[in-house]
Amino acid sequence: MPTSEQIVHYFYRLFRNAGMETQNAKYLNALIGVIVLFVIVYVLDRIFKTLFVKLITHISERTKNQFDNFLVKNNAAGLTAHLFILLFILYALPFVLWDFPQTYVYIEKGVDIIAVFVVVLLVQSILRTFSDYLKTMRSFRDKPIHSYVQVFMIFAWFAAVVYIFTLLTNKSPWTFFSALGALSAVILLIFRDTILGFVASIQVTVNDMVRIGDWITMDKYNADGDVIEISLATVKVQNFDKTITTIPTYYLISDSFRNWRGMTRSEGRRIKRSILLKVSSIHYLSEEDVEELKDIELVREYLEQTSKEINNYNNEHHNNKKLLLNGKNMTNLGVFRIYIEKYLHQNPNVNSDMIMMSRQLEATPQGVPLEIYAFSRSKEWLEYEKIVSDIFDHLFAAVPYFNLELFEAPSNVLAIKREKR
Known part of the structure; x- marks a missing residue:
């Protein structure tokens, strides 16, 4: 041929x-x-x-x-x-x-x-x-490799433009750089976002602020989901409703955002939720009340031991117990807090090696918030929500056994709010 x-x-x-x-x-x-x-x-x-x-x-x-x-x-x-x-x-x-x-x-x-x-x-x-x-x-x-490729390609295209300039003008590259220096102010103005994105991309990568696959939350842009792409100019976040939020890379270093990577790497996911109890339902426990609560297995040992300590203290100080206010006493709310802690400790879905407590927060017009602060063993979203729901289902049902009442807005108040709407 x-x-x-x-x-x-x-x-x-x-x-x-x-x-x-x-x-x-x-x-x-x-x-x-x-x-x-x-x-x-x-x-x-x-x-x-x-x-x-x-x-x-x-x-x-x-x-x-x-x-x-x-x-x-x-x-x-x-x-x-x-x-x-x-x-x-x-x-x-x-x-x-x-x-x-x-x-x-x-x-x-x-x-x-x-x-x-x-x-x-x-x-x-x-x-x-x-x-x-x-x-x-x-x-x-989880590395932003695509961002590195974009940075390298910027230099590659710049070198190509310089070479084409020398071909067309038959002049040295230094002539091009001289003209570029004279137009630097205009170039900075035109390519401001690109330059900011380039600097931000380097800082995000070097400081390991965000990785592909990280769950981040940025309220300013309604972003709450997994990072699926990190480029030179933007970061794409797939929200849990499957929508895509695009965030300029520069704002990851200029604004605040929450990265949940630490949680996903830890031994548990935090449970931090409160129930509201009526103040009027909180009272001291009489001996009859204590005996009745001893039927609850999780607090029986605590009630027996604490009752002995209280009786010894009151006898030593000759406190008049005709009035429950005198001396030391237990309250139904205090026993309920102990019950919650015991319940969390024996719950296999709660990580007992991490912080675990029930605490009383500052009283509000809606009642006394009793907060549960613990960590679930599972960090997967669906399993986590199931664990939290099971815990509070149990606690809501357990409240009446301690002669406590949950706060609820009166039905007439709810009706008035609906009419205003």
């Missing part, structure tokens, strides 16, 4: 041997040569690209490594084929434009510029391949 160079020489000799030596014949020779070259280039590009892509695909299917699969996915083979075709054009052009050296110079520069773009796109394809491949590894899944 004749080579492309032989074909071009054949047509060139054909027209020269026919006696076409006039100026018009030169133009015709060049035009026919360019047409033939483009046809050859088109056919070779289709053949070479198809064969090269099939070869890489065939190799990738036979290897266990996924790297070559990502090369095919990111079109690295096709871009490499285009690059070889451009090199062929540069090699063949001198024979086609033999009589037009000045035209050849301009076309050569145009092909060089196209080759620069193809090289940059090929570099981008290879970097994306590395990014996709590294994301398959456990140690790199």
Whole structure:
């Protein structure tokens, strides 16, 4: 099979041997040569690209490594084929434009510029391949590799622009940098967001503030979900309702947000919720009340031991117990708090190795808040909500056994609020 160079020489000799030596014949020779070259280039590009892509695909299917699969996915083979075709054009052009050296110079520069773009796109394809491949590894899944690729591509495109400038102007790159310095104020104004995003992306990465897969909450942007992408300019958060919130990367260092990574790495997820008790239902416990509460197994030991201590104290100080206010006494609220702590300790879904308590908060017009502060063993959302619901279902049902009452807004108050709405 004749080579492309032989074909071009054949047509060139054909027209020269026919006696076409006039100026018009030169133009015709060049035009026919360019047409033939483009046809050859088109056919070779289709053949070479198809064969090269099939070869890489065939190799990738036979290897266990996924790297070559990502090369095919990111079109690295096709871009490499285009690059070889451009090199062929540069090699063949001198024979086609033999009589037009000045035209050849301009076309050569145009092909060089196209080759620069193809090289940059090929570099981008290879970097994306590395990014996709590294994301398959456990140690790199939560790293913002895409952000690194974008940073590198900024420098790659900048180098390409400088090179194209030198091709078009035949001047050194320092001339370009000098002009760039004069326009620095305008450039900073135009590319302000890009520069801020670039700096923020580096700070977020270096300080390990956010990783892919982290659960973050940012109330300003109504973001509450998992980070699915970190790029140079934006961070994408998939909320729990499956919507996507896009946050400028810069605001991750200028505004506050909550990262739940520490919770996911800890031994439990915090339970911090209160129940409201009526103040009027809180009272001292008489001996009869204490005896009645001893039927509750979780507080029986506490009641027996505490009763002895209180009786000894009151006898030593000769307190008049005709009135319960005198001396030491137990309250139904205090016993209920002990019951809650005992209940949490024996609950297998609560991590007893972490902080666990029931505490009384400052009284409000709606009653006394009794807060449960503990940590569930499971951190998965659905299981966590089930554990919390089970705990408070039990506590709400247990309140009457201690002669306590939960606060509820009167029905007439609720009706008035509905009417106002």
